[in-house]
Amino acid sequence: MLQHFEDLLGIETLTREQITFILDQSKPFQEFQRHPLKKLATLRGKTVALAFFEPSTRTRISFATAAARLGADTMNLQAESSSLKKGESLLDTVRTLEAMRPDGIVIRHSSSGAADFVAERLETPVLNAGDGTHEHPTQGLLDALTIRDRLGKLDGLSVTILGDILHSRVARSNIHLLSKFGARITLCGPAMWIPRQLESLAPNVRRVTRVEEALKDADVIIVLRVQTERIHEPALAAEEYILGYQLTRERLRLARKGAPVLHPGPMIRGLEIDPDVADGPQSCVLEQVTNGLAVRMALLYHLVGGAPADAPHPAKERSNAAD
């Protein structure tokens, strides 16, 4: 069933059907990554603006590669060299970009709600690449694709999310997505990073203080990075974190046999995750990266491709076209 998207701002407002559609549409693009010639003409002549107001390497490169492989051109705005340093507002910056007529804008910003703010004011389709601590929908989608590929399904899973959930937009997108598929979600980490309000994000979300209890019988484990740059209070000592919350091989054995271990990256080996687990058979980190490309290609194809919204709808003439 075809779905029509104008923007991709978050998972919270998507339906199960829309999410399934995006995941299904990502499959041909997964296969595409294995082609010897990774260049399509599908979005030839289209321009995608990459407006990254926050530093990013992996997400930015992933979106840039996705656009390039579809044949599109990119406009690259990077936080470090941004005119924001000279005092330009977000709105003025994106309006400047819009004046150059991109066919889509991918935005990452340190303020929650920035993508929605921009989408409400611009005609151009907007893709949220991470806004503050609000959502990172493409990460949520690629995580779901990874889980679905590994386990063959997304429904009714026991998912444990480990780490600094308070500051994680990835965790929020994961929670919204997986709960739409009936997941039982367990949040675990140092108490200051797992506030009570998180339980009200979606049905069937619980907080657990002991990592052993959190991991018991988990179908899926999502490990988050310890985000030292976001913490303003004195950071938890690394040794305490490792002792209390590191995903070690022993702790991983408490989960279901073969439970996939996801990490949005970048990993700090030896801190939130044992290097043996990071490199072990249950670790999905590299698949996540490949799937990220596939998901972003599928999204750019559907959002950026096609006629502009105000183009006259072509008469349905030929019908011996391939269907």
Place this chain on the structure above:
Amino acid sequence: MRVVEKRQILSAEEIDRTLQRVAHEIVEKSGGTKNLALIGVRRRGVPLSQRLARTIFGFSKVDIPVGTLDITLYRDDLSTVASQPVVQSTEISFPVDGRDLVVVDDVLYTGRTIRAAMNGLFDLGRPQRVRLCVLIDRGHRELPIEASFIGQTVQTSDTEIVEVRLREIDNEERVMLVDRVS
């Protein structure tokens, strides 16, 4: 869009006989089955290519590789449509390099689908040769594309449509000529 059926072009039995003949033609004109592979263009080219391969196996005892190709990403009309068409998977599990490929589709019309199919195939490698096999050639080419293996050639007008129904997809088996009514 409303259509009215004008006549039946092929019955179920005739489709089967046509495919049997075409399968033999493919092997005859290829000097055997060596290096041969079939590529079914989604959607209806897929069951046709699978049936051809089964027939070829039946008389030659050789299993010709069969792949499926989705041409959505290679279409030339994507920027004219408001909503992007759904992409489906391409599954070609054998290397394309140096292969003698026969692309299989149900109807050859303007030739744009086949142009897109060739672009798709050349992204995968460098075939030795590409020929085209279609169940129906209805004329009206807009590109210099031709089929080497044709089930049946049908004269059609611009308003007419050749409708192919195959049991694997449509739960029906026939080819009809229909006309648009305003």
